[in-house]
Amino acid sequence: MSHSEANRVRIFDTTLRDGEQSPGASMTLEEKLQIASVLENMGVDIIEAGFAIASEGDFECVNKIAQRVKNSTVCSLARAALGDIDRAAEAIKPAASGRIHTFIATSPLHMKFKLQMEPEAVIEAIHKSVSHARNLCEDVEWSAEDATRTEMDFLCRAVEAAIKAGATTINLPDTVGYTTPEEYAAMFRTVIERVPGADKAIFSTHCHNDLGLAVANSLAGIAGGARQVECTINGIGERAGNAAMEEVVMALKTRSDAMPYHTRIKTQEIMRASRLVSTVTGFTVQNNKAIVGANAFAHESGIHQDGMLKNAETYEIMTPESVGVTKSVLTMGKHSGRHAFADKLKDLGYELGDNAFQECFRRFKALGDRKKNIYDEDIIALVDDEVATSANRMQVVSLNTYSSTTGSAFSDVTMMIDGEEKKAVVYGSGPIDAAFNAIKQLIGFEPHLQLFQVHAVTQGTDAQGECTVRLEYEGRTVNGQGAHEDTVTAAARAYVSAVNKLLVKREKTAPAPM
Template sequence: MTTINHPNFGAIDEQRVIIFDTTLRDGEQSPGFSMNIDEKLRMAETLAELGVDVMEAGFPVASAGDFESVRRIAETVKGPVITGLARSAPADIVRAAEAVKAAERRRIHTFISTSPLHMKYKLRMEPEAVLAAVTASVTLARQYTDDVEWSAEDGTRTEADFLCRCVEAAIKAGATTINIPDTVGYAVPEDMARIFAMVRTRVPGADKIILSTHCHNDLGLAVANTLAAVSAGARQIECTINGIGERAGNTALEEVVMAIRTRPDAAPYTHNIETTRILRTSKLLATVTGFDVQPNKAIVGRNAFAHESGIHQDGMLKNAATYEIMTPESVGWQKTSLVMGKHSGRAAFRDKLKTLGYGDLGDNALQVAFQRFKDLADRKKVVYDDDIVALVDDEVMRDHQRIKFVDLEVWAGSKSKPRALLELEVDGVRQSADALGDGPVDAVFTAVHMIFPHEAALRLFSIGAVTEGTDAQARCTVRLEEEGKLVDGQGADTDTIVAAVRAYIHALNKLITKRARTEPAALSA
């Protein structure tokens, strides 16, 4: 593979892999995972600090909210190439161009389906018409930027000859990156290697552009398929934090990056990811979306570096390499800290936040977080790093919400009907409600409904502990549904009922944001 000159990256060494993060676009298309603009901005800044090369900020034509979030990210986030997704329709491409034009480095990513199944039933277009649309869309996109990516949606189920014709047309029209996605997670590693090797050898000009791989995880093969594509010549990896995405998700950034770092013998590639920031980014996304990762999730699951077996523990005590192929610190895990407590001051708290991966919160946010920390320290014997992460994220993500928690009193027991006295701030005005319920949580949620009437139905209510012990903070997740729209909210507190109401309010605020959104008419690559 020869050195490639790219408009946004210059000369790219043949072993260099570009990390294209689509957490804010493909990841956000998961049911219940939508984010408001402030949440997207915070995630975008964290992804930039992580070191992603390309950030797909959204689908600008999908809604006014999506357009605005992409535009704001393009204006404020420095470092990565900012890209907006667009179908082959001219209106999509123009809208994407408007959204990313303020970025210091920008890209338009346009796509169209190329498989017989998609062309016949989804597009209702003949192959020649699709081929013409490829040329027209890339040509139009090049009028707005020198960096254009073209994707063959359902590329792994596309007929070989037609795929090569489409790729050739896109390159001739000016595409600088060609993406061949496994849109439905159908491929196996052998398929990916064969397809990318075919494109490299058969398509004129393929050696002058970046080939990209975008794999879905329907068969649990996304990371394996991605590595197979890279071994066959792909030099851009499209992925998401925690592997979120439509259906079973996408290639997990943390897994593919650490596979490359851990196995240079099998994957001798380089990337720009600051791996020590992986865990922090993963936890922030979990807080924003309301979805925790599974305990046994590779790299970022809480059991990823846990050893319970006596045999394993014995080996670990003698040499950690016996059962750990990477160090916990390499991805951001730290030894549990027991030094933060009620006597810790603001300076120590600020320093702790920096070690946990937080940037400057600002004086107001720092003051609120510090006060919550002091309150927590008064109630807990030991404050762990995870406790601080939970309370800071819980507070910071609510900076610009219409509904805010103020105070709660609950009476419950086996001989009387549970009662909740709740005070909220709605659009800056404090309101209160006194409600009864079948249980304390039901009473609290009824009080919320009295203060802020709505038609959303509760679809999920779950509670877990942030750390160990009877004084551990509870982390609660609430899922609401309104007219087919799903949102998830999270809340954390040592009082389980307070955590529940915080989660419910978080979900309501996200629902308010989502009400104005519309969904794109077609699925993306």
């Protein structure tokens, strides 16, 4: 193995599995496929596409992603149960490169209270599950759930059993975000030194952010010998989330002097991936978030601004362009033609079918009639909104609202529902409330509104509003997005987007902790 290959860190992205376990972050099949495509284009080594045994919907997502993705390994999670492993193997079967990821808890706390298994039974389960997975797939990853609270002697025994059974990747996760960088690095060094055959496997980190140490711990794990990092876009995930992929990757790239390791990630694609995941999940990225936050490359202090004008390196350790951040670019207007619009979409990284392109172009021209300045961000919001709603059973055809400071508002909404046009005029306490009430009357059921948020895509009073709505109905929670220069219309589109997702039955039935 070359020195360069020995220092390469593989990026294992679990946005579609662990990230989706964030409350309210459930994704549709099309959204998962869209994110998987972006991850593949970024150069992600392994995409954990889901937990195949959890439901028919999860199986379908893993299977479809396995069919589509060609340049990344597609992975499915499985518990240490033969049925789980068989289902995972079936799901990843179409993949050009597939992986089964099986796990079992190894800490005394988990073995006693969750598994209710004796240590020897756990060792036997490791051997049995990993051997079975290896008979079905050459690429098998095994994880010691709650590794950082596992006794070292037993952890080494468990890892040795997994490697002997055929595991090619060994993951030692900090499942509850408990460890510190020094402890985590030492754990990897000790296991790698003590376990016979450790050189036959790649060791991996998987860190949760409960104490805000997920990225620091992941980097420490690399220093301790790990050569795979499990992470998510924007750090989404259960509780406080996972290690943020963009932070790990840019830390390695920016501080290669202190950490002589590298990845295959095309960092210029980071911002696009961040925006897509934020839009799909409805989880807004905080302004001061490292790498992808709105203020990550903004400088307000007078001293900072003076330094930046003289030399950008005074306060920027990396360029905005290196992560795909560009200034708002004033783009075409209402007189721009189809060819120019197609070129712009290509520059922004979009490839649309003919029908989707024609509808996006129509909306772009309409936007140009109503909005003085159109920016790249406007087009991104418009296209993402169109792609998300084009195949829906329900769509907003027209919406008119009236409101005043002295009385209630009413909304006149026309919708297309399964090919039939329906109309309702309903009152509410405000224009958005009235619009939502009208939609509920037309669809015939009343979901519970859990979240409503809106932000301006660009500057100015004529900026498009990008809206996210989270609805809950009969135990299912979904997000919907909508964009329009009229905030009420954006809200209505977001609400209907969420309603359409509620119509797609996709329920989880099995937990996947890790």
